[in-house]
Amino acid sequence: ADIGPPASRDLAEPDIRCTLPHLLGLFAQGASATMPPMPTVRFRRDVALIFLVVPLVLLASGGSSPGPAPANNPPAEPPRFAEVVDRIFAGAFEANPVAGTQVGIHEHDSRWPDLSAAGLAADRRRVQDALALLARFTEGQLSPDQAIDASVLRADLELQLFSHEVEKPYRRDPLAYTSLIGAGLEELILREFAPLTRRAEDLAARVEALPSLCWQATQNLVAGDTHGPAARVAVERLDGLVSLLEQEIPERI
Numbered sequence: 001a002d003i004g005p006p007a008s009r010d011l012a013e014p015d016i017r018c019t020l021p022h023l024l025g026l027f028a029q030g031a032s033a034t035m036p037p038m039p040t041v042r043f044r045r046d047v048a049l050i051f052l053v054v055p056l057v058l059l060a061s062g063g064s065s066p067g068p069a070p071a072n073n074p075p076a077e078p079p080r081f082a083e084v085v086d087r088i089f090a091g092a093f094e095a096n097p098v099a100g101t102q103v104g105i106h107e108h109d110s111r112w113p114d115l116s117a118a119g120l121a122a123d124r125r126r127v128q129d130a131l132a133l134l135a136r137f138t139e140g141q142l143s144p145d146q147a148i149d150a151s152v153l154r155a156d157l158e159l160q161l162f163s164h165e166v167e168k169p170y171r172r173d174p175l176a177y178t179s180l181i182g183a184g185l186e187e188l189i190l191r192e193f194a195p196l197t198r199r200a201e202d203l204a205a206r207v208e209a210l211p212s213l214c215w216q217a218t219q220n221l222v223a224g225d226t227h228g229p230a231a232r233v234a235v236e237r238l239d240g241l242v243s244l245l246e247q248e249i250p251e252r253i
Helices: 020-031 047-062 081-095 097-102 117-135 144-167 175-190 196-220 227-252
Strands: none
Touching: 020 175, 081 117, 081 144, 081 196, 097 175, 117 144, 117 196, 175 196, 196 227
16 A cells, blocks of 8 residues: 555654555565666765764864954955865754764754655755865865865765765665664664763654654665665564664663
8 A cells, every 4th residue: 555654653652663564565575676787886874984084184184163254344255164164064964864973963863864855855965065165175275184185075975976866775775774774773872972861852753753764765765676685684674673663772761
């Protein structure tokens, strides 16, 4: 039967099973399908290492945000490189809340990424806009350290764009969803980065929103176009995710 967007549910009894059987069915169809050739570069679920390294390099190089401009100054100068990098990372963590949780950015711990068709299109525009911002800087405008940072960040953004335009993991790779769900829940219970009450609130919000994420998966994955081995592994992981939700989380919270 067709499945529509889930209705809001009570926090105390999140109904995650309403979409898992449908998702399981799509995975199973994908696991038995004949696969078209896949891109040689595998999908990277997040860019956590880049998210960690670049801000640290910028900090070490002494980049800082300027103070507010005096009232009667001439027109403002173009944004400084450090400001642009901050803007790019802020947008990346907002679009990828689980990656933020993994690297210690906790402003979005209560959310999942928006993997609807509109959300994926918006994320692609985010990457394109970020590349356009970097393109405003010529090598002569950047210090040697900044030029290296720009090159690393540009390469990562180009990889994200390649994922959107060529690999299309959210259409082909069921593991993208099972890995995302597992990381999004486990990070909030295994790492004591905040008081338990705060982490429990964020965890409850993600559990409540989980049916919507599963529904987005059923809309995105295409039976017969999914990667067979990944689909089989994803099916095997579903029982572990259900156990995490029904047993491990209640025991830890």
